Amino acid sequence: MALSGPEVEKQVPEEPQPGREQQSWWCLVSFLCVYGFMAQMRPGESFITPYLLGPDKNFTQTQVTNEITPVLSYSNLAVLVPIFLLTDYLCYKPVLLLQALSYVSVWLLLLFGSTVLHMQFMEFFFGITMAARIAYSSYIFSLVPPARYQRMASYSRASVLLGVFTSSVLGQLLVTMGRVPFSTLNYISLAFLTFSLVLALFLKRPKRSLFFNRGAPVRAGAAPSELDQMNPGQAQAAGAKPGWPPAAWRDSTFVRMLGELGRLVQQPQLRLWSLWWVFNSAGYYLIVYYVHILWKVVNPTTDTTRVYNGGADAASTLLGALTSFAAGFVKIRWALWARLVIAVVTLLQAGLVFLMYKTDNIWLCYVAFVLFRGSYQFLVPIATFQIAASLSQELRALVFGINTFLATVLKTIITLIVSDKRGLGLPVHSQFLIYFVYFLLLFAAYFLAAVLPLPPAQELVSPVQEKVTQDGAPLPAPEDRVLAV
Numbered sequence: 001m002a003l004s005g006p007e008v009e010k011q012v013p014e015e016p017q018p019g020r021e022q023q024s025w026w027c028l029v030s031f032l033c034v035y036g037f038m039a040q041m042r043p044g045e046s047f048i049t050p051y052l053l054g055p056d057k058n059f060t061q062t063q064v065t066n067e068i069t070p071v072l073s074y075s076n077l078a079v080l081v082p083i084f085l086l087t088d089y090l091c092y093k094p095v096l097l098l099q100a101l102s103y104v105s106v107w108l109l110l111l112f113g114s115t116v117l118h119m120q121f122m123e124f125f126f127g128i129t130m131a132a133r134i135a136y137s138s139y140i141f142s143l144v145p146p147a148r149y150q151r152m153a154s155y156s157r158a159s160v161l162l163g164v165f166t167s168s169v170l171g172q173l174l175v176t177m178g179r180v181p182f183s184t185l186n187y188i189s190l191a192f193l194t195f196s197l198v199l200a201l202f203l204k205r206p207k208r209s210l211f212f213n214r215g216a217p218v219r220a221g222a223a224p225s226e227l228d229q230m231n232p233g234q235a236q237a238a239g240a241k242p243g244w245p246p247a248a249w250r251d252s253t254f255v256r257m258l259g260e261l262g263r264l265v266q267q268p269q270l271r272l273w274s275l276w277w278v279f280n281s282a283g284y285y286l287i288v289y290y291v292h293i294l295w296k297v298v299n300p301t302t303d304t305t306r307v308y309n310g311g312a313d314a315a316s317t318l319l320g321a322l323t324s325f326a327a328g329f330v331k332i333r334w335a336l337w338a339r340l341v342i343a344v345v346t347l348l349q350a351g352l353v354f355l356m357y358k359t360d361n362i363w364l365c366y367v368a369f370v371l372f373r374g375s376y377q378f379l380v381p382i383a384t385f386q387i388a389a390s391l392s393q394e395l396r397a398l399v400f401g402i403n404t405f406l407a408t409v410l411k412t413i414i415t416l417i418v419s420d421k422r423g424l425g426l427p428v429h430s431q432f433l434i435y436f437v438y439f440l441l442l443f444a445a446y447f448l449a450a451v452l453p454l455p456p457a458q459e460l461v462s463p464v465q466e467k468v469t470q471d472g473a474p475l476p477a478p479e480d481r482v483l484a485v
Contacts, residue, residue, distance in 0.1 A: 028204065029152065032140060033159035035199045039100065040163025041173030041192035044185040046310040048379070049292035051182040052119065054304075059119070065293055065428050066421040067301065068119045072289060074125025077408045083131040084401050092139040093205040100197035101130035107190040111183065136160075138397065139206070165240040165317045172310030179305055184247035269335055272449075273386045274403050276342055276379070280349075281407040283378045283438050286414060286431075287353065291369050293428045297359035299362035312366040319370055320377030327381045334386060343443055347377050357432035414438075 044051070052068070054057045059068070087095045102125040109122040140152045174180040174188070292309060301307065332341075352372040356365050387403075388396045417423045418434050426434070 006288055028140075029155055031199075031205070035196060035203065036136060036156055036159040037163040037166075038162055038192060038196040038199060041167045041196070042107075042189045043167050043169075043174060043192075043310070044107070044110075044182065044189040045169050046168055047175065047182050047185060047295055047307065050304070050307055050309070051055050051110070051186065053296055054182065054302075056181075056183050057114070057119075059116070059291065060104055061297070061428075062421075062425075063116055063387070064119075064418060065290070065431075066425045067116055068123060069289055069293070070415045070420045071120045071123035072130075073408070073412045074129050075124040076130050077127075077412045078406055079128050080131045080405055084126070084134060084405075087132070087135045087138070091134050091206045093133035093200075093203050095132050096139065096200050096203060097197075098404045099129050099135065100193070100200045102126075102128040103193045104190065107186055107193060110186050111190065134401070139203075161317060161321045165321075166315060168310045168314035170310075172308065172314065175307060175310065176305050182304065218367070240277070244453055249384070269386060270343075271339065271397075272338060273383045277383055277387070277400075277403040278406045278410060279442055280376065280379070281345070281404070282411040282414065283349075283435060283442070284373075285407075285411055286357075286435060287369075287372060290419070290428055290431060291356070294356060294432060295362065295365060297428055298360060298365050308362075308366065313314065315366075316370040316373040319374035323374045323378035324381050327378050330382070334382070339446055342379065343446035343450050345379055346443040346446055348375050350366060350436055350443055353432060353439055354436045357429060357436055358392070 049064065052058060052064050081100075081436060083095060104124040106122050106129065109118050109125070113119055113122060136156070140156055171185060173184075178187075268301060294308060295312075299307070334341075349372055352368045352375070355368040356372075359365055359368070384400075387399060391399060418431055419427055
């Protein structure tokens with residue numbers, strides 16, 4: 001049946017149109033992907049730990065493990081919430097510039113710093129760059145209409161992964177085949193990062209964002225938020241009530257979303273995947289932070305050409321990309337099998353962490369880390385889809401922000417107790433034994449949740465689907481609403 005009239009007009013923005021607008025969109029995509037690629041070109045990053053422990057800086061292993069590296073977790077926690085809010089309030093570009101400047105500061109301190117305090121400031125700026133990653137991942141969605149979201153997310157993610165892979169391979173080739181010293185590798189990284197800072201200056205600044213700048217004109221093709229569609233008259237009704245909080249706060253999308261989250265946390269599937277995000281992400285990043293120190297302990301060679309950290313990082317990035325892609329083709333009833341799948345993957349992670357702790361073979365240690373990173377990246381897109389399935393775009397950003405903040409808090413608490421010299425100050429080998437016990441406890445919790453006779457959770461549905469069901473229209477069968485990343 002052919003469509004005509006208003007129905008045709010309503011579907012026009014859904015497909016990219018040829019001409020000037022299409023050309024402008026491709027220019028924007030290409031420039032952003034080039035920037036995302038160049039911002040990852042840090043070939044010296046895989047060799048920072050041997051650089052600090054080597055003759056260039058001559059720090060002790062205790063200083064790097066218990067005084068310098070813990071600052072990364074503390075700084076990330078301190079700046080995470082302010083940067084999350086500033087990213088939206090300042091419309092992304094200033095935070096991208098801050099990230100680029102922080103990267104440059106990191107490598108300037110690495111090259112010219114000489115004290116523990118200098119290296120702690122280096123880790124502080126590294127924490128800023130990690131917190132500011134949200135600006136890049138959400139930047140493009142404020143510039144393009146919803147019809148292009150999926151492709152844009154794919155392109156930007158691919159450019160980042162390609163940049164990380166290329167950077168790691170380049171660093172390894174320069175060290176192993178070119179016999180380039182670590183200091184020269186850091187100068188090359190600084191040159192790449194300076195160029196990415198110049199690119200960031202030419203990024204287009206959006207006129208609107210999700211929370212604080214919604215009053216700006218909306219780009220053609222963009223749709224109002226699902227929260228606005230669900231509660232079309234809520235803001236006006238709230239504005240008529242005197243008292244505290246002021247009407248401007250009560251009417252804001254941010255406050256309304258906080259109220260909506262109270263209803264959403266009652267969904268078992270949303271709670272399950274959010275808890276996985278918090279606990280597994282904390283353990284994952286602790287392994288990533290300290291594994292380079294462990295590699296130096298397992299392979300204490302002074303021959304820089306026999307340090308293969310870049311190759312291990314490149315292989316883990318490639319495997320992570322492949323497992324993330326493979327996750328998109330897994331079709332099972334997640335409401336029924338999610339707990340068991342999480343338990344099996346977590347048990348695998350615990351075994352790999354124990355292997356890294358126990359082995360004296362650097363190649364086994366490399367392989368265990370590659371598989372560990374790949375197993376985590378396999379569940380990330382599944383968790384992302386399961387959490388986002390029942391949320392509007394604004395609520396997704398808020399939920400992922402809260403989950404990331406809680407994971408950072410947990411990671412910081414563990415760092416303070418286990419790694420910091422003011423806590424236990426354990427050597428890196430003992431830390432990996434603690435992390436093995438941590439993942440083993442997570443496995444036990446997930447396995448008990450999987451085998452206990454609990455009623456199966458309902459499949460997650462979006463607010464629009466929920467409204468359709470309440471109006472009497474049938475939803476697709478659960479088998480049709482499987483993972484499709």
